[in-house]
Amino acid sequence: MENKPKILLVDDRIENLIALETVLADMDVELVKATSGNEALKHTLHHDFALALIDIQMPEMDGYELASILREEEKTTNLPFIFISGVYTDNLNVFKGYEKGAFSFITKPFQPEILINKVKLFVDHYRNEYMLKSLNESLQEKNLELGLVNKELESFTYSVSHDxxxxxxxxxxxxxxxxxxxxxxxxxxxxxxxxxxxxxxxxxxxxxxxxxxxxxxxxKELNKDLVNMNDIVNTVIGELQEQMKNRDIEFKISDLHTQMADINLLKQVWINLISNAIKYTRKREKAIIEIGSSNGLQPIYHIKDNGAGFDMLYVNKLFGVFQRLHKEKDFEGTGVGLAIVQRIISKHGGTIWAEAEVNQGATFYFSLSKHKHTTS
Amino acid sequence: MNPKKIVDILLVEDNIDDADLTIRALKKNNLTSSLLHLEDGVEALDFVFSPDGLNLPKLILLDVKMPRMSGIEVLRVLKSDERTQSIPVVMLTSSKEEPDIKECYKLGVNSYIVKPVAIEAFTKSVAELGVYWILYNQHSK
Structure with a gap:
């Protein structure tokens, strides 16, 4: 913080102001003194205060009146006060002080430690608020920057696709x-x-x-809804008929758990996973593709095929962009499908992993929330 | 350029290769006898709204991204002028990513073709559209 928190001291008697000053001398704050309500209001125009210590009994404008004006001004409406009074010590007047929006009340003669503690509390609160505010501001700045970067990326994407x-x-x-x-x-x-x-x-x-x-x-921004996974899977299989021409494929689909998710993105996940299963079982006389989900707090979905599989040695490359574990002449592809799947799953806060063996098929698992899986 | 020549198809395309390949495709379908190729939006509007009188082609193939004046701007002018708004306009675009496609439809474009890397599909759609619009316009005369 570049500036010390400022505290406004208001009392019509100089000796009281000096007494307050002495008590608060060791605190890391700046003290601004006023001997009347009007002078205090003037100070609030030029300074941002963390706290005001206000004497209640003053000529012309008393502490309550000053407090109510401060409450009405936009700049000081949230300024906390500590009322200090040697005369009105009965409960009714204490209550009146609170009613005006005061945060605290202290009676004279006060013990210096009590005053110091109270002031400290407010100053700490102010410091925290200040920090929060500046954090918020820098966050907003970052957000703005991010928006610009995003725009740039969009025009970059545009020229990539065009040029x-x-x-x-x-x-x-x-x-x-x-x-x-x-x-x-x-x-x-x-x-x-x-x-x-x-x-x-x-x-x-x-x-x-x-x-x-x-x-x-x-x-893409997530647009979550309750998703019926069986519906999606069935739709996707329907749409992929073209890829299954002249193939003998048996789908074994169990009841799948419903889930809060972005339906369009989830559909993309199933399109990529199912078409992969179709593709990599191409060399089997009869392909068997099982789709299911496990019970539990967070359902884990899986899709298992009896296709070409892959060597677990390279499993860490599986979800990389443009990464392929098969030769183009065996199985065509660009190596982007699973990268998209992983990106969608992790956008949902979930995880995806796979188990496979060469020529023994592959199984992909995913859950839409953080899930520790046993394979590395 | 002779503005008095009857022009059936106006092709507005700044990329000479794309233009050449488009013309080749149209040629195979005998659609180039009265084709004019211009290279940007300004030239296109200068031709249509020529000081010697309006030139109203039967079909305009319009590339989206061009220097000086884009296809979208040309489309806006053509579709907002009573004299030219009924000319069928087909946008030629490089990609379905084009955020401008929606805009084109708002402005009343008749169709658009994504110029695919695989020229076969492009050739086919250009030919189909070309034949369709030319025949249609002759019937309605």
């Missing part, structure tokens, strides 16, 4: 022009090379799309 795609389109387009319009003049080897150019341009297009999807998930 990176344009040259790819030309590469792909002209490879196609060569292939179609100069078909006769190009030998087989040349055609194969053109095919590769096209495939790679398209692959990069998919990478750009997936990367954009991934960054979009990170910026």
């Amino acid at each position: 990176l795609r344009a040259p790819l389109r030309s590469i792909d387009g002209y490879a196609r022009v060569l292939y179609e319009d100069y078909y006769e003049k190009i030998d087989e080897d040349g055609k194969k090379s053109l095919e590769r150019i096209k495939n790679n341009a398209q692959m990069m297009g998919r990478l750009i799309d997936d990367l954009l999807d991934f960054s979009k998930v990170g910026r």
Whole structure:
């Protein structure tokens, strides 16, 4: 804190002000003195006070009157007071002081320790408030900065999706022009090379799309609702029929726990997990995909397949962006799907993990809240 | 550029490769006999609202992102002028990410095509739209 907390002392008698000053001399505060209510009000225009010590019995404007004016002024409406009085010591007057919004009341003659303790309490309170306020302000500043960064990111995303795609389109387009319009003049080897150019341009297009999807998930706000997982899973399986053409796949789906979650994002989770299970069981004559959830305070969902699996040695790479555990010629993909899944789960405050063995299938588990799992 | 020439399709596209590939696609469907290619929004409006008289193409293919004047601005002008608002306009955009697509629909765009990296799909949609709008306009004459 750059400035010492200021305390306003109001008493019509100089000797009382000096006495207060002496008592509070050892405290790390700045004291501002006033010998009348009017003078006190003037000081409040120029200073921010942590506390006011107000004598009740003063000519012209007494302590109560001063207090009620201070309460009405916006700048001082929350200023705490300690009323000091040598005369009105009966309960009724004490009560009157509280009614005016005073925080405390002390009678003369007072013990210096009691006054010091009371003042300390208010000053500490003020310091805390001040800290909180400045923390809040810096938080707001950070928020503003974050908003700007987000905006920048958005325009970055925009130009990535726009400008990176344009040259790819030309590469792909002209490879196609060569292939179609100069078909006769190009030998087989040349055609194969053109095919590769096209495939790679398209692959990069998919990478750009997936990367954009991934960054979009990170910026989305959660919109939570009670989600019926069985409904989502069934919808997703319905939508993935295209991927299951000419395949023998048996789904074993148990009753799944409902959950508070963002339905659209959760759907994306199931789309990615289920289409992975479909993809990696491709080499099985009969694929079996089990989907279930376990009982407990926080349900754990799982999806188990009898597909290609993977080596647990590389499990830590599983959820990384553009990380793949299979060769492109065995199983195509960009390596973004599981990264998106993990991002969605962790946005919900949850965890995802997997168990697998090469050629023995894989099982993915996730819960939507922090959950310690046993595999590393 | 001869503004008196009858123009069926006006293609406004600043990227020459994209323009060339689009024209090739249209050519395969015999839609380029009266096509004019301009390279930005200012040129497009100068052509349509020519001092020698209005030029009203049967179809305008409009790229969203162009230097000087974007496709959206051109669209706004075309759709807010009684004389030009019934010309079908198809926006050509690089990506579905485009936050401007909503804006285009608000302004009354007739369709939009995401220019995919895979040119096949693009070729197909341009051809379909081109054929559709040209035929439609001839019928309604």
